[in-house]
Amino acid sequence: MNDERDRQILSLMQENAEISLAEIADRVSLSPSACSRRLARLRAEGYITGTMAILDRRKINLPTTVFVLVRTGRHAEDWIERFHRAVAGIAEIMEVHRLTGNYDYILKIVLPDIEYYDTVYKQLLRRIELYDVSAYISMETVKPAGALPTSHMR
Structure with missing residues (x-):
């Protein structure tokens, strides 16, 4: 059973996956060994599925975001x-979500510039037949993806 300390540990790990075990233990009022056991359990139970570095998109020349809505006439397996x-x-396709409503999928694509969208679009069409594709350029990221709220854990 998860408790408030587990939620705190997960929140701290989302803020900074490089945080030391000693720092986590101190911040959640546990001994380092007890904290280590909890962290190992959270990993084993799949609450922590991996660790990755968050890169600065501008520094790696991917400042442009395009959202693409896809409609398909095909729904066979x-x-x-x-x-x-x-x-x-x-x-360059970072996320894909299946939708309800008028469109079947939304894709989040990161690009060096808007002209590169045509390259990605052609790659996609060479791989799969689509009925309707509509692209929308993001002008500003108002709220970037961040840590998941842990308050809904059971």
């Missing part, structure tokens, strides 16, 4: 599997 493989094989 084989088409869905091909679509999943198609989007997984394009590095």
Whole structure:
């Protein structure tokens, strides 16, 4: 069973995955060994699925974000599997969500500039047939992705 200390540990790890075990233990009022056991359990239970560095998109020349809405006339299992493989094989596609409503999918794509969108678009169309594709350029990130709230844990 998870408790408030588990939630605090997960929140601290989301803020800075390089935080020392001693610092986590101090901040959640546990001994380092007890904290280490909790952290190991949280990893083993799948609450922590990995650790990654967050890069500055401007410094690596990917400042542009385009959201692409996709409508398809195909919903057969084989088409869905091909679509999943198609989007997984394009590095600039950061996220893909299946939707309810008028569109089937939304893609979040990061690019060096808007002209590069055509390159990604052509890669996608070579891999999979789509019925309708609409692109929207993000002018500003108002709230970037951040830490998940841990208050809903059971």
